[in-house]
Amino acid sequence: MPHDQRPIGVFDSGVGGLTVLRALQAALPDEPTVYLGDTARVPYGTRSAATVVRYALNNARTLVKRADIKLLVVACNTVSAVALDALRQDLPIPVVGVIEPGARAALAAVGRVDAGIGVLGTAGTVRSGAYPRALAQRGHTGVATAVAAPLFVPLAEEGWTDGDVPRLVAARYLQALPADVEAVVLGCTHYPLLAPVIALALAESHPRARVVDGAAATAVDVTRVLDEQGLRAPSDTHPTHRLFVTDSPEQMARLSRAFLGREVSAAQIELIDVEMTA
Numbered sequence: 254m255p256h257d258q259r260p261i262g263v264f265d266s267g268v269g270g271l272t273v274l275r276a277l278q279a280a281l282p283d284e285p286t287v288y289l290g291d292t293a294r295v296p297y298g299t300r301s302a303a304t305v306v307r308y309a310l311n312n313a314r315t316l317v318k319r320a321d322i323k324l325l326v327v328a329c330n331t332v333s334a335v336a337l338d339a340l341r342q343d344l345p346i347p348v349v350g351v352i353e354p355g356a357r358a359a360l361a362a363v364g365r366v367d368a369g370i371g372v373l374g375t376a377g378t379v380r381s382g383a384y385p386r387a388l389a390q391r392g393h394t395g396v397a398t399a400v401a402a403p404l405f406v407p408l409a410e411e412g413w414t415d416g417d418v419p420r421l422v423a424a425r426y427l428q429a430l431p432a433d434v435e436a437v438v439l440g441c442t443h444y445p446l447l448a449p450v451i452a453l454a455l456a457e458s459h460p461r462a463r464v465v466d467g468a469a470a471t472a473v474d475v476t477r478v479l480d481e482q483g484l485r486a487p488s489d490t491h492p493t494h495r496l497f498v499t500d501s502p503e504q505m506a507r508l509s510r511a512f513l514g515r516e517v518s519a520a521q522i523e524l525i526d527v528e529m530t531a
């Protein structure tokens with residue numbers, strides 16, 4: 254088997270993608286990783302598709318140039334919704350997004366193609382129609398309802414993930430979903446941090462529905478692509494994990510336990526500028 258010691262690159266608009274990084278590191282413990290949170294420009298979810306494509310190209314080119322990544326994981330639904338084609342055309346490496354795995358996880362959770370499925374995402378993700386499209390491509394014939402839940406992003410970035418405020422916000426967003434949805438996809442990588450309060454609110458408003466997160470399914474896709482293309486790292490090395498941000502390493506450090514499952518100090522997080530060439 255050929256091996257490739259280069260890292261897997263992962264990026265998001267901010268700290269949300271750390272929830273995907275965590276699933277990747279759990280599934281692929283031998284793989285080195287490098288994560289970029291574009292914290293100077295978060296949120297992406299309220300911006301136009303053209304701006305999101307430009308930011309995505311900036312981030313991806315930065316990871317290729319600075320870290321020589323072998324595969325890119327777009328750990329952001331907003332970017333996955335509008336920029337996957339542009340990234341695939343631009344980069345010489347495989348690109349894996351989070352929407353297709355999220356749709357697959359939702360269908361697996363409901364176990365029926367005609368079940369009602371709800372999606373919570375950013376305004377950009379909802380506007381793109383990417384989830385209903387991905388679900389339909391996988392054979393879903395039921396109603397797919399996507400609802401924009403933009404307030405979850407600053408709540409997650411602030412680490413304000415439990416108590417009355419996020420629960421009331423969740424209850425309000427869930428009102429927009431049809432009564433018969435059987436699954437609610439967390440269609441933004443910031444939202445898994447709020448999964449417990451979303452589940453509490455959902456138990457009140459839609460007791461038959463469950464919360465779905467596509468992070469583990471994304472790790473399955475990454476594993477498959479690494480295997481298909483002979484890109485796995487050798488198993489006898491200690492992988493390094495680098496973290497980049499474009500603003501405030503302290504903020505990511507403060508949230509690292511919640512998002513990544515382990516404490517990282519600000520000194521271990523590199524403050525960088527992205528390539529502005531796109």
Ligand code: DGL
Pocket residue numbers: 265266267269270295296297298299328329330331332375378406440441442443
């Ligand atoms: N975490 C991102 C997503 O998955 C977007 C959050 C934002 O920047 O608005 O969509």
